[in-house]
Amino acid sequence: MKARARKSRGGRPTLKDIARKVGVHVSTVSRALDVQTSARLAPKLVEKIRRAALRSGYKPNPAARALKTRKSRTIGVVIPDIADPAFPPIIRGIEDGLARNDYVAIVASTDGNPWRQQRILEAMRARGVDGLILAGVLRTDAMVSKLTAGIPVTTVIRQTDASPFSTVLHDEDGGIRLALAHLVSLGHRSIATIAGPQSFSTGYNRHAAFNRHAELLGVRSDPPLTAFARAFNEAEGERCAEELLVTGRPFTAIICANDRLAIGAIAALRRHSLRCPEDISVTGFNDMPLVDRLSPALTTVRVQHFQAGIEAAEIIVDMVEKNPVEPRHTILPVELVVRESTRRLSHGRMQRAENLSSRVE
Amino acid sequence: MKARARKSRGGRPTLKDIARKVGVHVSTVSRALDVQTSARLAPKLVEKIRRAALRSGYKPNPAARALKTRKSRTIGVVIPDIADPAFPPIIRGIEDGLARNDYVAIVASTDGNPWRQQRILEAMRARGVDGLILAGVLRTDAMVSKLTAGIPVTTVIRQTDASPFSTVLHDEDGGIRLALAHLVSLGHRSIATIAGPQSFSTGYNRHAAFNRHAELLGVRSDPPLTAFARAFNEAEGERCAEELLVTGRPFTAIICANDRLAIGAIAALRRHSLRCPEDISVTGFNDMPLVDRLSPALTTVRVQHFQAGIEAAEIIVDMVEKNPVEPRHTILPVELVVRESTRRLSHGRMQRAENLSSRVE
């Protein structure tokens, strides 16, 4: 029980070590350890080999396996910025989903910089990733299809206009419909919107949904009371709210394309002595961490961040393992979370909002 | 210029392909492409080979290289939960720092579950990581040193009591001193604290710092006005604030071990009709995203999340490449960010706070 049959080196035990110990050839050990091929071996032998492997703490060498099989069991995950609160839960989902299948993720942030994105994609290629999960792609990105040629890809949360990629999306249209219907049920009729960047599918789809449903619900203003953000952040939310206010046109609510824009918008309103929700109701989208702790706590559309990551992971594993690759498309349901930033339109409030906003000019 | 010398397969070009094209042996190509060894080759040949490699888009196969060199250029990163807002900036720093050195990270979340942590550590070992960055270790964790035996480790943000690990830490002591001195300069003398879990070095060190500096500044109450959180989250912050209030003992400020505890504490105060900062001043620690958007905006200690990640990455790469491994210890400076949650103690405020808090019982 002392110096057990020595390992080939200082390192971990290999198939060869086990083979020597059991007194059988390496290939036999290899077969015994593979569920697929072990069926064709003597059951007793298989048992014996497996026990030996277990006792020695054998773990297949991933490099050797990858070299032979040309599969790294590694998935590249590309996002705009991991520090943006919207992404960590998705990544968490991806990692858990991949781990279930014995894959791992390597993730990198593009900062929305196409040049950086290219470098990252090339680096991941070089690393030999088996598949790619893209969370930060632009709607129209010619480069990305070239850079990912020949390897399975799925997008999460975002989609490209025309690509053979699988997609995992939130029900953007449904979410906006919910928010709009909620405001309408509260009596709001003059509803402005702060749209996200149209270069992202999220920005584009949510804005399209706003127009569509505003029309259907008969609350569409003409010309539309819309401000377009150039990025999904608080500063742009503030800028857009200002932009809406200086038009001098009255409105009693704002639908924002995401939570960060909503937070900025509320700050801008406050700076103009407009209170939320007393004067103006505001809705967000995403239900980021902490938005329930703001004051006013944000009414927003909750999306299934974590689940989106799980789905993306399952899909990409499927694509990697079961060629040929059929793109799959998943849409995750959303729900409205009503908190404090929306309120029933009270009598005369419309008038007040009008006065207040007009004095901005 | 048409069908160039065919690749060995459908896949990427290999050393062999380049060798064939240039008309030399593979080993020569290998040497030419390595800066270390190319010095011993004919400069013209090196040039020729390099150009050929470049033109063919050659990228070394990481699996083959790893198999031969026993180095995967992969670092395992273990954290409690990637969805906790404190960690993404650190991870971002780690990824950027590793990328500079052509390493990648694989990250996994333990959820603070020791069993999960063990599985993760084992999986990373099996994956052949060259080094480990630990962000979620407990102060006393016997298991972790066994599980990481033989591979370089650095901790970030956290430290273990006695291990041969390198560490990257914020200046916890200095941060608490800053917060305390700030409150004292505002006239506060009765200062309570909500301490973090003592099983984490952050919780332990910050609490020790509080006691030390409270004593030095002469504001120490006896017995101490301290509540211990069982986790670093908002719910525990609320619970602890309640706990402080029901003592009936007066205080005008609370120093919280991190931002999330502070957020919870403020919510609890509000529920008891105590306003922050008018009645009670509150400080946090970390300067998480969004805490500047809360109302009141949180006065807190800003730490260098991103830089901590960068440092950890540099250190672990160093440890991996330059054996023998000498543990290195880095402490990052912090700064106090004064916002709205702290205010000068006004006349009679102490009295009011006393009345209000005593009616809780």
Add this chain to the structure above:
DNA sequence: TTGTAGGCGTTATCAA
């Protein structure tokens, strides 16, 4: 049912 042999792409050692 099991053993043999060859190769995945690199690097390292030894010759020449």
Add this chain to the structure above:
DNA sequence: TTGATAACGCCTACAA
């Protein structure tokens, strides 16, 4: 200065 050869650990025809 360059070439030949072997080996890293695993998988898989093919042979026995």
